[in-house]
Amino acid sequence: MKWFTSLMLKFRGKFSNSTTDKSFENLEKARKFYLANKYEEALVCLSTFSNSDAHPEAYKLKGDCLQRMDFHYNAIEDFDKAIETNPLEFSNYYSRAVSKKAILDFTGQIEDLHNAIYYYNKSAVLKRSVLRAFESDLLSAKMNIETLAKNASEITRTPTLEIKTHITESLHLIRKVKLKNVVLE
The missing domain is CATH 1.25.40 (Serine Threonine Protein Phosphatase 5, Tetratricopeptide repeat)
Known part of the structure; x- marks a missing residue:
């Protein structure tokens, strides 16, 4: 056998x-x-x-x-x-955030950007260019949300205060990461 x-x-x-x-x-x-x-x-x-x-x-x-x-x-x-x-792979969250932005899911985009920043912070090598891309996307999302908030019909569908708070937290996380040992490019 x-x-x-x-x-x-x-x-x-x-x-x-x-x-x-x-x-x-x-x-x-x-x-x-x-x-x-x-x-x-x-x-x-x-x-x-x-x-x-x-x-x-x-x-x-x-x-x-x-x-x-x-x-x-x-x-x-x-x-x-x-x-x-x-x-734990930050690039998966970032890629999903790009698609969520395309379908105007700004809340999902910001959450994914926040997760991408969090897991990127755990990476061995950090680069300023990646952090700048995160920051740029967050600021762009913030402007999109503010534009939507001006439209009265969109205010009820978008929890702008919650989203803005999440953006602020994400930007703060980027600043903390920048204080780490970041590779200059």
Whole structure:
């Protein structure tokens, strides 16, 4: 009976490796298509991933492709999956914030920017350019919210005071991060 078990383990190992190799190959192809601005082709390569064997990078890349094609609701779904599989990666939150801004979900955008800043703060190397991008996006969101607040019909739908407080907290977090040892660019 041991011979059968060892044979099955060898067979399973070979089968798993070939599936993993194929998935990795498709991910690499998708990356190349994405860098060449061929988003549809990249999505075709990424469609071979099932939920069980999808790498967090596959969700992120698929979300990026969908975002570039202006399918922001679908992109948000893939960024959600990327965040589920790797909740400590700040770039997933930042990418989702970009799509939330596109669909005018300013509350979600600000929350994601805040999370991106928080997890970026935990990174080993911090760069001023990234912090400036966060700060710029927060200030842009603040202006968008103030513009919406001027429109009387939008005031009831947007909790502006809560959002502004969250923006202020996020900007304060950026200042704290800047005081850390930040790499000059």
